[in-house]
Amino acid sequence: MKKLLNIFSLTISVAFAQDAASVASVQFSGEGLSDLETKTLYNYFMGELEKASDGPLLAQETVDQSVSSLELTTTDCFKKDCLFAAQDATSSNVFLAGTLKFSKSKYRVKLYKVDSTKPGKSKSYRIRYKGDTDGFITELEILAWKVMGKEVPSRLNDKRKPNQETMFEQIAENPWAQRGAVLAVAGLGASSYLKNTAGAAESQKKIDSLPAYDTGGIQAHTDSRDGAKSTATMSLVLTAASLAYGYFTGVFTE
Structure with a gap:
C-alpha cells in the first residue's frame, strides 16, 4: 500500500510540474556570433525569464x-503556423522563439511570442543595440521581463547603458520608417504608371485623328505613345518590386 501511495504521489507531482512548466523557449537562432556566444547570451536571457515567470520553465532539453x-x-520559420506548431509540440501556454544577429558592431534581437490566452495571435519584440556586450546583456535581461508583462526591476534599469546608435541609424532601421519608404516608392511608381498610361492613350487618340498623309505628326505621336508605354511598364515593375521587397523582408508584418 505504501508503495502504491508513493507511486501515486510521484505521478501527481510530475503532472503538477508539467502543468506549472507553462513557458517554453527555444534558443535564439544566431548569426554573426559563434554558437558558444549565442548560447551564452541566450542563457542570460533565460536566467531573467525564470525570475520573471510565475512558474518554472520547461526544461531546455x-x-x-x-x-x-x-x-x-x-x-x-517564425510565421504564426510554425510558432503554433512548436507551441503544441511543447504543450506550453507561452512559447518563445527568436533570432540574435550581430553585424556592424550592432546587436539585433527579434523575439516572437505566442500565448494560449490569445489564440491565433503572435507578438514580436525587438532589441537593436550598439555598444559593449555588458550593455546588450542588460537589454536582454530587461526584455525577459517585458515579454512576461512584468515590471522591470530597478536593479536592471539602474545599470542600463546608452545605446550608441546615431539618430540616422535609429530612423533608418525603424520599422515604420522602412514601411513608409516602401509605400512611398510604390506610390510614386503607381502614380507614374497611371500618368503614363493615360498619356499613351491620349497619344493614340491623336494618331487616330490625324490624316494618313500627316506622317510627321503620326510619327511624333507614335514616339510619344511608345515612350509613355515604356515608362508606364517600368513604373509598374518598380511598384511591384517595392511591394515584393516589403513583403519578403517582413516590413509589413513588423
Missing part, C-alpha cells in the same frame, strides 16, 4: 527535442 523536426528549427 525537452523543448529542443520537441521542436527539432519542426520548420521552426529546420528552416528558421
Whole structure:
C-alpha cells in the first residue's frame, strides 16, 4: 500500500510540474556570433525569464527535442503556423522563439511570442543595440521581463547603458520608417504608371485623328505613345518590386 501511495504521489507531482512548466523557449537562432556566444547570451536571457515567470520553465532539453523536426528549427520559420506548431509540440501556454544577429558592431534581437490566452495571435519584440556586450546583456535581461508583462526591476534599469546608435541609424532601421519608404516608392511608381498610361492613350487618340498623309505628326505621336508605354511598364515593375521587397523582408508584418 505504501508503495502504491508513493507511486501515486510521484505521478501527481510530475503532472503538477508539467502543468506549472507553462513557458517554453527555444534558443535564439544566431548569426554573426559563434554558437558558444549565442548560447551564452541566450542563457542570460533565460536566467531573467525564470525570475520573471510565475512558474518554472520547461526544461531546455525537452523543448529542443520537441521542436527539432519542426520548420521552426529546420528552416528558421517564425510565421504564426510554425510558432503554433512548436507551441503544441511543447504543450506550453507561452512559447518563445527568436533570432540574435550581430553585424556592424550592432546587436539585433527579434523575439516572437505566442500565448494560449490569445489564440491565433503572435507578438514580436525587438532589441537593436550598439555598444559593449555588458550593455546588450542588460537589454536582454530587461526584455525577459517585458515579454512576461512584468515590471522591470530597478536593479536592471539602474545599470542600463546608452545605446550608441546615431539618430540616422535609429530612423533608418525603424520599422515604420522602412514601411513608409516602401509605400512611398510604390506610390510614386503607381502614380507614374497611371500618368503614363493615360498619356499613351491620349497619344493614340491623336494618331487616330490625324490624316494618313500627316506622317510627321503620326510619327511624333507614335514616339510619344511608345515612350509613355515604356515608362508606364517600368513604373509598374518598380511598384511591384517595392511591394515584393516589403513583403519578403517582413516590413509589413513588423
